[in-house]
Amino acid sequence: MEVLIRPDADDAARTVAGIVHQALAEGVRTLGLATGSAPVGVYRELARRHRHEGLGFAGVDAFLLDEYVGLPPAHPQSLAEVIRRELAEHVDLDPARLHLPSGTAPDLFAEARRFERxxxxxxxxxxxxxxxxxxxxxxxxxxxxxxxSRTRLKTLTDDTRRDNARFFGSIDDVPRHVITQGLATIGEASHLVLIATGPHKARAVAAAVEGPLTATCPASVLQLHPHATVVVDELAASRLEQQAYYRCIARHKPARHRY
Known part of the structure; x- marks a missing residue:
């Protein structure tokens, strides 16, 4: 696993945007999108690069990672609306090429199978x-x-709902169920790029990168992937035991891969 430690959250977002920019320049035409505070910083940087540096998304197919059950697509906190608001509306991504699971489908199990297909x-x-x-x-x-696991219906833990309540105003407003790509589905992407910022993510980052491979920490499945990059700020990296090693490796990366 490749670990890149950056001074702050803004620099981490610029690094991930650079990785995406390089991938698109080299011909990648399928892109998986996540939501959350850290990825949103990436999308704002990608939008800036589109405006000022000619970064293009024409011909790219983008796939959303997950969606809340019960929220219509236009709801301000539906993940479909978040990705439209933070990225799609600011770049030349064809709306027909933005692929989304529906959290309001009549048959949610069938919808999960459809999105997996x-x-x-x-x-x-x-x-x-x-x-x-x-x-x-x-x-x-x-x-x-x-x-x-593959794309499926999933019940959120109370911890996750409490954490996401900041987007809704109250935990009571956070849906209890989601449609999400499974761990095996995620792992089929050619390159996984995880971004984490802030001290509250430090324990999870350490478990994912340096802990045992275990379902207790689903992100530890990245340890099995042939091309996984973890980009963290100093605060999120604070519990990593091998920080000196990661910094040394990053300094000696080939120039073509210095994001």
Whole structure:
């Protein structure tokens, strides 16, 4: 696993945006999108690069990682609306190429299977952006999720709902269920790029990067991936035991991969 430690959250977001920019410049045409505070910083930087540096999304197919059950697409906190508001409306991404699971489908189990087929037909995503929850979840794969899981309906833990209440105003407004890509589905992307910032993510980052491979920390499944990059700020890196090693490796990366 490649670990890049940056001074602050803004620099971490610029680093991930640089990785995406490089991937698109090299011909990647399928992109996985996550939501959350840290990925939103990435999208704002990508929008800036589109405006000022010619970064283009024409011909790119983008796939959302997950969606709340019960929120209509236009709800301000639906993940579909967040990704439209923070990225799609600011770049030249074709709306028809933004692929979303529906949290209001009449048959949610069938909808999860449909979205899994959509991902399979697209082939392995070229790059998947990820955040991480304080309990180590990626997507909405809560602790205890099967490492072989596929896109499915999932119940959120109270910890996750409390953490996400900041977006809603009250935990009572946070949906209890989601449709999420599974850990095995996520792992099929060619390049996984996880961003985490802030001291509250430090324990989860350490468990994912340096802890045992375990369903207790779903993000630890990244340890199995042939091309996983973790970008953290100093605060999120504070519990990593091998910080000196990660910094040394980053200094000696080939120039082509110095994000």
């Amino acid at each position: 959509c991902l399979t037909e697209a082939g392995p995503l070229g790059l998947q952006i990820l955040g991480i929850g304080v309990n180590g979840h990626i997507g909405f794969n809560e602790p205890g999720s099967s490492l072989a």
